Amino acid sequence: MIALLLDVFDTFRNTLDDLAPIIGTLFFFQYVVLKQPLINLDRILIGLFMVALGLTLFLVGLEKAIFPLGDTMARQLTDPAFLYAAGQIPTYLWQDYFWVYVFAFSIGFSTTVAEPALIAVALKAEDISGGAISAFGLRMAVAMGVAIGVTIGCFRIVSGTSLWMYIVVAYVVVLLQTLRAPKIMIPLAFDSGGVTTSTVTVPLLAALGLGLASTIPGRSPVLDGFGLIAFASVFPIMTVLAYSQFSAWQERQSNKQDKEG
Amino acid sequence: MNSILVSLHQMVRPLLGALRDLTPILIVIVVFQTLVLQQPIPDLGSMMVGFLCVLIGLALFVQGLESALFPIGENLAHAFANKGSVAWLLLFAVLLGFGTTIAEPALIAIAAKAADVAAAASLIGSDAAAREEYADGLRLSVAVSVGLAILIGVLRILRGWPLPYLIISGYLLIEFMTPFAPPEIIGIAYDAGGVTTSTITVPLVAALGVGLASSIQGRNPVLDGFGLIALASLLPMVFVMAYGLMVLG
Numbered sequence: 001m002i003a004l005l006l007d008v009f010d011t012f013r014n015t016l017d018d019l020a021p022i023i024g025t026l027f028f029f030q031y032v033v034l035k036q037p038l039i040n041l042d043r044i045l046i047g048l049f050m051v052a053l054g055l056t057l058f059l060v061g062l063e064k065a066i067f068p069l070g071d072t073m074a075r076q077l078t079d080p081a082f083l084y085a086a087g088q089i090p091t092y093l094w095q096d097y098f099w100v101y102v103f104a105f106s107i108g109f110s111t112t113v114a115e116p117a118l119i120a121v122a123l124k125a126e127d128i129s130g131g132a133i134s135a136f137g138l139r140m141a142v143a144m145g146v147a148i149g150v151t152i153g154c155f156r157i158v159s160g161t162s163l164w165m166y167i168v169v170a171y172v173v174v175l176l177q178t179l180r181a182p183k184i185m186i187p188l189a190f191d192s193g194g195v196t197t198s199t200v201t202v203p204l205l206a207a208l209g210l211g212l213a214s215t216i217p218g219r220s221p222v223l224d225g226f227g228l229i230a231f232a233s234v235f236p237i238m239t240v241l242a243y244s245q246f247s248a249w250q251e252r253q254s255n256k257q258d259k260e261g
Numbered sequence: 262m263n264s265i266l267v268s269l270h271q272m273v274r275p276l277l278g279a280l281r282d283l284t285p286i287l288i289v290i291v292v293f294q295t296l297v298l299q300q301p302i303p304d305l306g307s308m309m310v311g312f313l314c315v316l317i318g319l320a321l322f323v324q325g326l327e328s329a330l331f332p333i334g335e336n337l338a339h340a341f342a343n344k345g346s347v348a349w350l351l352l353f354a355v356l357l358g359f360g361t362t363i364a365e366p367a368l369i370a371i372a373a374k375a376a377d378v379a380a381a382a383s384l385i386g387s388d389a390a391a392r393e394e395y396a397d398g399l400r401l402s403v404a405v406s407v408g409l410a411i412l413i414g415v416l417r418i419l420r421g422w423p424l425p426y427l428i429i430s431g432y433l434l435i436e437f438m439t440p441f442a443p444p445e446i447i448g449i450a451y452d453a454g455g456v457t458t459s460t461i462t463v464p465l466v467a468a469l470g471v472g473l474a475s476s477i478q479g480r481n482p483v484l485d486g487f488g489l490i491a492l493a494s495l496l497p498m499v500f501v502m503a504y505g506l507m508v509l510g
Contacts, residue, residue: 022360026333047329050321057318064311076298110285164439171432190491199460200282202367222382226448233455
C-alpha cells in the first residue's frame with residue numbers, strides 16, 4: 001500500500017512536467033495574445049487537477065495491470081507446454097501459434113467496434129454520404145481492419161519477417177485505393193486509422209508484441225517487438241476505402257437497374 | 262465545494278466510458294483464460310488494483326480534459342481560426358501539436374517501454390537516467406514532429422494544397438528513410454504514428470482544423486478539416502527514425 005502511494009506520488013510529479021507545455025500554451029494564448037480572462041477559473045483549476053491526477057493513476061495502473069496482462073497472455077499463449085502435447089517435439093513453426101492469431105483478432109475487433117470516437121465518426125460519415133455509407137457498415141469495416149492488422153502483425157512477429165516490407169505493400173495498396181475511392185471518404189478513411197487505437201489498446205498491443213518477441217525462440221523484443229500499433233493504424237484505412245468503394249459500386253449497380261427498369 | 266460535487270456527479274459518465282474501454286479486453290482475456298489456456302493469471306490481486314487505477318485514472322483524465330482543457334483549446338482554436346494574424350495562428354498550431362503530444366498518456370507509456378527494451382538489449386545505458394533520457398528523446402522527437410505536422414496542415418488549409426500529394430510524399434520519405442535507419446528503431450518509429458493521435462491530441466487538433474476550414478470561404482470542413490490528423494501520424498515516423506540515426510546509428 002505504501003509502495004503504491006509512493007509510486008503515485010512519484011508519477012504525479014513527472015505528470016506535472018508532462019502537462020506543463022499544453023497548459024502553458026493555452027494560458028499564454030488566452031491571457032497574453034487574446035487578452036481575455038477565463039471565466040470559471042476555479043472550475044478550470046479543478047479540471048486541471050483532475051487531468052493530472054487521472055493521468056497519474058492511469059500510468060500507475062498501466063504498469064500494474066495492462067502491461068503485465070499483455071505480457072502474461074503472450075507468455076501463456078506461446079508456452080511450449082501449451083502449444084505441444086506431452087512427448088511431441090516442439091517445431092516452433094508459424095502455424096503452431098494458431099491461438100495467438102485468434103487472440104490478436106479478438107482483441108483487435110472487440111476493442112475497436114465499441115470505441116466511442118469511432119461511433120461518432122461513423123455517424124458523421126453516414127450523414128455526409130447521404131446514407132450510401134451505413135454507420136454500422138463503416139464500424140464493421142474499421143473493426144475488421146484493426147483485427148486483421150493486429151493478426152498479420154502477430155504473424156510478422158512470429159515469423160520474424162521485416163516490418164518495412166509489410167508497410168511498403170500496405171502503403172502501395174492504400175495509394176492505389178485512394179486513386180479509385182470516392183473523394184469524400186478519403187479524409188475519413190485516413191482518420192479512422194488514427195482514432196481507433198485507444199489509450200488502453202495501445203499499451204496492451206505493445207505489451208503483447210514485446211511478450212511474443214521475448215518468448216518465441218529466435219525473436220528479439222528490440223527488433224521484432226514493436227509494430228503492432230502500426231498495423232492497427234494502417235489496415236483500417238484499407239478496409240474503410242474498400243468498403244466505400246464497394247458502397248459506391250453497389251450504388252452504381254442499383255442506379256443502372258433503375259434506369260433499365 | 263459546490264463545484265466539486267458537480268464534478269463528482271459528472272464523473273459517472275466518463276467512468277462508464279472508461280469501463281466500456283476496458284470491458285472488451287477483460288471479456289476476451291477471461292474467455293481465453295477459462296476456455297483456451299486454462300491457467301491462472303499470476304499476481305491477480307495486484308492486477309485488480311491496477312485495473313481500478315486505470316479505470317478511475319482514465320475517467321478523471323477525460324472528465325478533467327472536458328471541463329478544463331478542451332473548452333479553452335476549442336475557444337482559442339476558433340478565435341485564431343476566424344481572425345487575428347497568421348503568425349499567431351501558426352505559432353499556436355505548432356505549440357498545440359507539441360503540447361498535446363507531450364501530455365499524451367499512451368506515448369508516455371510506450372516511450373518508457375521502448376527505453377526498457379533498449380536498455381535490456383544494451384543499446385543504451387541501463388541506469389534510470391539513461392532510460393529516462395532515451396524515453397524523453399523519443400517523446401520530444403514525436404512532439405516536435407506533430408507540431409510541425411500541424412503547422413504544415415494549417416498552411417495546407419490556408420493555401421488549399423491538396424492533401425494526397427502531401428501524404429504520398431510523406432509515405433515516400435518514410436520508405437526511403439527506413440533502410441538507412443537502425444533496425445532497432447524501426448518498430449517504435451512506425452508505432453509512433455498511431456500512438457500520437459489519441460485522447461488529447463485528436464479533439465484539440467480536430468477543433469483547430471474544422472474551425473479553420475469553416476472560417477475560410479469555399480472550403481468543406483469535412484474534407485479540409487480532417488487532414489491534420491493524417492499528417493500528424495506521418496511525420497512522427499520520420500522524426501523518430503532520425504532520432505534513432507542520431508542516438509543509435
